[in-house]
Amino acid sequence: MECVFGLVGNGFAIVAAxxxxxxxxxxxxxxxxxxxxxxxxxLVAASGEPGDRVQFTEYVQKNVSLYKFRNxxxxxxxxxxxxxxxxxxxxxxxxxxxxxxxxxxxxxxxGASLYYIDYIATLHKVDKGAFGYGSYFSLxxxxxxxxxxxxxxxxxxLVDKCILEIxxxxxxxxxxxxxxxxxxxxxxxxxxxQSVQDVTTAAV
Amino acid sequence: xSRRYDSRTTIFSPEGRLYQVEYAMEAIGNAxxxxxxxxKDGVVLIGEKKVTSKLLQTSTSSEKMYKIDDHxxxxxxGIMSDANILINTARVQAQRYTFMxxxxxxxxxxxxxxxxTKQGYTQFGGLRPFGxxxxxxxxxxxxxxxxxxxxPSGNYGGWKAAAVGANNQAAQSxxxxxxxxxxxxxxxxxLALKVLSKTMDSTSLTSEKLELAxxxxxxxxxxxxxxxxxxxLTKLLVKHGxxxxxxxxx
Numbered sequence: 497m498e499c500v501f502g503l504v505g506n507g508f509a510i511v512a513a514x515x516x517x518x519x520x521x522x523x524x525x526x527x528x529x530x531x532x533x534x535x536x537x538x539l540v541a542a543s544g545e546p547g548d549r550v551q552f553t554e555y556v557q558k559n560v561s562l563y564k565f566r567n568x569x570x571x572x573x574x575x576x577x578x579x580x581x582x583x584x585x586x587x588x589x590x591x592x593x594x595x596x597x598x599x600x601x602x603x604x605x606x607g608a609s610l611y612y613i614d615y616i617a618t619l620h621k622v623d624k625g626a627f628g629y630g631s632y633f634s635l636x637x638x639x640x641x642x643x644x645x646x647x648x649x650x651x652x653x654l655v656d657k658c659i660l661e662i663x664x665x666x667x668x669x670x671x672x673x674x675x676x677x678x679x680x681x682x683x684x685x686x687x688x689x690q691s692v693q694d695v696t697t698a699a700v
Numbered sequence: 701x702s703r704r705y706d707s708r709t710t711i712f713s714p715e716g717r718l719y720q721v722e723y724a725m726e727a728i729g730n731a732x733x734x735x736x737x738x739x740k741d742g743v744v745l746i747g748e749k750k751v752t753s754k755l756l757q758t759s760t761s762s763e764k765m766y767k768i769d770d771h772x773x774x775x776x777x778g779i780m781s782d783a784n785i786l787i788n789t790a791r792v793q794a795q796r797y798t799f800m801x802x803x804x805x806x807x808x809x810x811x812x813x814x815x816x817t818k819q820g821y822t823q824f825g826g827l828r829p830f831g832x833x834x835x836x837x838x839x840x841x842x843x844x845x846x847x848x849x850x851x852p853s854g855n856y857g858g859w860k861a862a863a864v865g866a867n868n869q870a871a872q873s874x875x876x877x878x879x880x881x882x883x884x885x886x887x888x889x890x891l892a893l894k895v896l897s898k899t900m901d902s903t904s905l906t907s908e909k910l911e912l913a914x915x916x917x918x919x920x921x922x923x924x925x926x927x928x929x930x931x932x933l934t935k936l937l938v939k940h941g942x943x944x945x946x947x948x949x950x
Contacts, residue, residue: 567809569842571801572803574802575801575802579800582799605841
């Protein structure tokens with residue numbers, strides 16, 4: 497039921513993820529941020545087993561930081577993606593992580609990039625990608641409307657089209673989404689799309 | 701000199717010295733020299749061969765220069781068998797990095813990694829240190845062309861020009877005087893040949909006694925490690941006027 501998708505535009509990459517934390521039939525919270533800021537210019541949108549998701553993405557994040565402290569230079573997006581894939585591949589033969597990842601980043605030499613990394617250590621550099629049941633709708637929508645070198649406004653329009661499609665067609669569609677962007681100025685929150693907000697009732 | 705602290709590699713002497721490390725450096729001081737010079741468009745490595753014989757198969761064996769990865773090479777001075785072990789270690793480390801990150805290992809990280817290995821032999825395990833000093837020459841996208849020197853203690857430094865092995869102090873002082881920051885690769889080769897001709901003990905310089913290698917970028921942007929053939933070396937020696945015996949050079 498988790499929906500993660502993303503695409504590359506003109507000098508930027510955008511990822512969107514649903515924000516539902518689900519346990520069986522219970523929704524724990526609807527503002528769970530599943531897009532981690534890996535470093536100043538990288539985002540990791542992850543979906544999968546909640547414990548694995550947090551454990552693995554934090555592990556990658558700390559290793560990426562360690563590299564930067566040790567060597568004085570940050571990893572490129574490609575290097576970080578390959579490192580992540582390698583860790584998943586090693587764990588796969590013993591204790592696999594059930595985590596799917598879309599890694600988006602910006603490097604000065606190579607511009608914006610997006611990497612599709614699934615739980616069995618598949619790695620693909622892509623222009624657009626998606627995970628989860630929502631992918632049936634978001635990939636089709638992106639295939640229809642995506643062009644290379646879209647502006648931020650055009651890309652957000654496409655993201656919103658995908659969210660609308662997911663909301664209207666997926667039977668247990670997540671109500672809320674978070675959208676984050678990474679470009680030459682760094683990785684940051686872009687917007688939230690909330691159709692259900694937490695309700696706090698006043699004491700009676 | 702406290703001889704009683706000689707035998708264990710991993711203990712300090714009362715004066716705070718590691719004798720085994722110092723003795724290793726002594727061993728290197730008797731070995732064939734090697735010089736590295738950084739230029740704008742490449743790094744030059746030159747080495748003095750101690751084993752000279754017409755019978756040596758020069759196309760397959762190299763005494764001084766080794767390729768670690770496509771973008772890094774090194775010159776060695778010291779005990780050759782020790783050097784082979786470390787060179788293999790460096791090669792494995794470079795490939796391991798590329799396996800993990802799908803990118804070439806930055807030169808300084810490779811040097812640091814190898815030096816961490818060397819340092820281990822000065823602190824634990826009870827094994828003697830490696831009797832080798834290295835000159836690493838390489839290129840990466842972070843810092844361009846680089847030259848690093850490392851010694852048995854595991855220390856390393858980045859240099860514009862450096863010398864290891866026999867007469868390295870003399871070579872280093874000549875380099876200090878004559879090195880120019882904006883030299884081209886050709887000028888660096890000339891400087892290397894001149895310095896070696898002045899500091900080498902032997903009476904005349906022939907291509908048999910030398911190995912010369914350059915690390916540079918091809919027009920297409922890939923890193924090339926090129927070892928000069930004996931013929932090419934002889935031509936260079938003649939061109940720069942260093943074939944005469946040292947006593948007669950003007």
